[in-house]
Amino acid sequence: MTHLAAAPPPSVRVRAPGKVNLSLRVGPVQDDGYHPLVTIFQAVALYEEVTARQAPGGAGVSIAVDGPQADRVPLDGSNLAWRAAEALADHVGLEPDVALHLTKGVPVAGGMAGGSADAAAALVACDALWETGLPRAELGSIAAGLGSDVPFALLGHTAVGTGRGHLLTPAMTRGEFHWVFAVQDEGLSTPAVFGRFDELTAGGGSGAALVDDPGLAEDTGLMQALRAGDPHALGAALHNDLQDAALSLRPELERTLDVAREAGALGTLVSGSGPTVAALARSRQHALAVAATWTAEGAADSVWCTSGPASGARTLP
Numbered sequence: 339m340t341h342l343a344a345a346p347p348p349s350v351r352v353r354a355p356g357k358v359n360l361s362l363r364v365g366p367v368q369d370d371g372y373h374p375l376v377t378i379f380q381a382v383a384l385y386e387e388v389t390a391r392q393a394p395g396g397a398g399v400s401i402a403v404d405g406p407q408a409d410r411v412p413l414d415g416s417n418l419a420w421r422a423a424e425a426l427a428d429h430v431g432l433e434p435d436v437a438l439h440l441t442k443g444v445p446v447a448g449g450m451a452g453g454s455a456d457a458a459a460a461l462v463a464c465d466a467l468w469e470t471g472l473p474r475a476e477l478g479s480i481a482a483g484l485g486s487d488v489p490f491a492l493l494g495h496t497a498v499g500t501g502r503g504h505l506l507t508p509a510m511t512r513g514e515f516h517w518v519f520a521v522q523d524e525g526l527s528t529p530a531v532f533g534r535f536d537e538l539t540a541g542g543g544s545g546a547a548l549v550d551d552p553g554l555a556e557d558t559g560l561m562q563a564l565r566a567g568d569p570h571a572l573g574a575a576l577h578n579d580l581q582d583a584a585l586s587l588r589p590e591l592e593r594t595l596d597v598a599r600e601a602g603a604l605g606t607l608v609s610g611s612g613p614t615v616a617a618l619a620r621s622r623q624h625a626l627a628v629a630a631t632w633t634a635e636g637a638a639d640s641v642w643c644t645s646g647p648a649s650g651a652r653t654l655p
């Protein structure tokens with residue numbers, strides 16, 4: 339009897355979510371230039387889509403990008419999806435021959451980890467395309483080498499992140515939370531925001547005391563709100579240690595936060611390193627109302643409504 343091996347797929351399509359940090363507590367900068375974090379990530383249903391196609395031997399990696407803000411994404415080896423394909427190939431001892439196509443659905447340089455989602459999606463797509471079949475945990479350790487937010491884009495849902503933000507523990511949640519994001523055309527550099535944080539705090543923010551004991555005492559209320567599916571309690575508990583740094587680089591975001599509060603948002607904060615501002619709404623209907631107010635007041639270059647939690651990187655049919 340002969341067994342015919344299935345041919346490798348000609349292409350694989352994977353999507354991975356953007357995120358908002360419900361709480362982001364930052365400790366003092368370490369010798370390696372990174373800050374220890376205690377953060378609670380939530381994945382939201384704004385997705386990056388990555389299609390990986392077979393390329394001839396020796397072709398190497400190529401990349402094409404479409405979607406909103408695609409013109410701001412590098413098309414060379416500095417693209418995180420490209421680096422992900424190379425890192426996986428290097429890990430398994432293959433040549434990285436693949437054509438990657440990215441469709442951006444997460445703001446670029448917006449503090450929502452769009453590039454990280456591309457990297458996570460590229461890892462899953464190339465793993466399927468090259469039939470390397472690595473367990474998720476092994477993909478997770480390659481992900482951590484690519485960027486602090488990449489492991490969470492693989493995992494999705496809601497999770498507590500410690501270390502550089504790459505050590506993850508899933509968190510229990512109930513129901514769906516409705517989010518509105520005020521997106522700015524001009525992004526903010528993550529290292530620049532951490533640098534301003536250092537200037538403003540000298541010694542770390544509220545995360546300083548949590549570095550040795552990430553017991554999350556400050557976030558007990560937030561975790562309870564997630565478990566209860568209570569958006570009012572969640573809104574009251576949102577927290578971002580990087581917010582003052584982002585506001586000091588972009589003072590006009592203060593008004594974006596104010597407008598959302600006036601529109602009845604249950605909570606508002608800068609998303610990660612910014613400049614995107616997140617508002618938590620009571621319902622889908624209320625999210626649309628907050629979005630309309632932001633637009634009417636000219637408080638954002640574009641406004642995106644969505645919900646969380648959303649699943650991590652997964653292959654599409």
Ligand SMILES: C[C@](O)(CO)[C@H](O)COP(=O)(O)OP(=O)(O)OC[C@H]1O[C@@H](n2ccc(N)nc2=O)[C@H](O)[C@@H]1O
Nearest residue numbers: 371372373375485486487488502503528529532610611
């Ligand atoms: C702000 C967050 O989005 C919150 O989730 C992340 O901490 C940023 O994660 P990321 O963009 O994946 O960041 P990386 O690519 O790992 O690092 C970019 C730069 O951000 C700074 N960085 C990042 C993560 C961290 N825990 N401490 C840092 O100081 C460092 O200057 C680093 O050189």
Ligand SMILES: Nc1ncnc2c1ncn2[C@@H]1O[C@H](COP(=O)(O)OP(=O)(O)OP(=O)(O)O)[C@@H](O)[C@H]1O
Nearest residue numbers: 417418446447448449450451452453454456487528
């Ligand atoms: N695939 C990618 N998509 C978008 N930007 C990328 C990508 N690869 C590299 N970059 C570069 O990285 C910068 C930050 O991109 P990204 O959209 O990931 O920012 P971010 O959402 O603020 O990240 P984070 O929230 O993880 O700090 C961009 O300005 C761009 O130059």
